[in-house]
Amino acid sequence: MNKNKKISDLTQLNEDLENYFSNTIIPQLFVDANLILRKFTPPAMKQFDLKSEFIGMPLEDIRENFRFPTFISNINTVIATGKILEKEIQTTDFKWYQMNILPYHVRNENRTNGVIITFVDITPRVKDLKEQERLVLEHELLLDTIAHDIKNPLLVLKLTFGLMKEFKDKNSAKFLPLMQNHEKSLVEIKKIIDDLTESRWEKQKYQASTELIDLPNILEDVRLSLAPQLIETDAIIRQDLKVSEFTFVRRKLRSVLYNLMNNAIKYTPESQSPEIQVRSFKEDGYVVISVKDNGIGMGPEVQQTIFEKFKRATKMVDGSGVGLYLVNTIVTQAGGKIDLISEPGHGTEIKIFLKQD
Structure with missing residues (x-):
């Protein structure tokens, strides 16, 4: 009877498992x-x-179906250690997955008898995050162009017209109306620019609203956005977060961290793997986020101009020269500041100080 019950229980368990997988x-x-x-x-x-x-077939015989080179070695690691493995993978067909490998424990024997592997397609999310970074970059550059490259010439024109008013023939019947029309046009152009930069953009998709930020979540988004570079370079990211929640604009913080970590990868010599240390802590009313790398570093002369638009540490690395410029603009416009510690051949540490009310 006891034997029959065990058989019945095993049959039921097998049925449950079959239903689950089906x-x-x-x-x-x-x-x-x-x-x-x-x-x-x-x-x-x-x-x-x-x-x-x-x-019933060995994985080795069908490994090509999974299109991921280290698939079997990852499984062996979980079986050997009994620990869960979570990682983003890109298969040879260029799709991205969140792969979770869970050990299957036989508790009464205290051993791992296999693994359960779950794949979640994150390709749309990775593409969306990359598109967001592209749009943020275009958005910030557009606003910056409007604020500086257009406003400054307008100011010069306005001063010029002011001087023209002082001419002796300023009472000419034709001259005064012409000057008034020019001045009115300048005022209208300035009003349009101010309206665009200060209010209209607030109604767009990427509204710059301050909110409670979860730093680990932002770092996860950045990590996914940089996943191809991280995998290609075997980069290591270490985190030491003493502060996880604070207020800031989500998309702007993501853009800041994306640019800092992207630079940390790009400016590491090909002969070594990038090692990125991200820390957060509080200091004198600021939340401080530090991004430190083991890259090529930079000397004092480069440090003096590195936050200027179109300036780069070296022309040997691809880039536009606007990443650190945007980082500096975003942080300083929010009432924060930036510290830079770097030495040629010994990496770079950039600390951003975010003012908290």
Whole structure:
């Protein structure tokens, strides 16, 4: 009787497992400790072109279906350590996935007897984050161009007209109306520019509204945006966050961190992997975020101009020269400040100080 009950229980458990795998809407695999494929969900069958006859086959024989070079070694790591592995992967068909490998524990034997692997397609999110960074860059450059490159010539024109008013023939019947029309046009142009920069942009998609920020969440967005570079360079990101929540404009903070971390990757020699240390802490009424790298660094002469528009540490690295300029503009316009510590051959540390009320 006891034996029959055990068989019945095992049958029921198997039925439950079969129903679970048959009705799960995300790609999932079950691989045993010998790296034999035991089960997979219908979405996994579609996503990785799996066939029912693959059940019971060694992963090594079908590894090309998963289009990810370190797939098997990642599974071996989880089986050996018994620890969950989470990472973003890009398959050879250029899709991005959040891959979670969970150990399958046999508790009464205290061992890992396989893994359950889950894949979540994050390709749209990665593309969306990249598009957001592109739009933020264009937006900030447009506002900056309006505020500086257009306003300054208008100011010069206004001063010129002011001098022209002092001419002796200023009472000429034709001269005065002409001057008045010119001056009125200048005032109207200035009003349009001020209206655009100060109010109309607030109604657009990327409204600059301050909110409570979750720094780990912002860093995760930045990490996803930089995922191709991180994987290509084997970059390591370490975090030491003493402050996780504070107020700032979300898209602007993301743009600041994106540019700092992107530079940390770009300006690391190809002979070594980038190591990026991100810290946060409070100091004298500011939230301080530090981004430190092990890159090429820069000397005092370069440091003096590095936050100017179109200035770069070296022309040997691709770039537009506006990244650090935008970082400085965003931080200083919000009442903050920036500290730069760098030495050639010994990396760079940039600290941004965000004023908190």
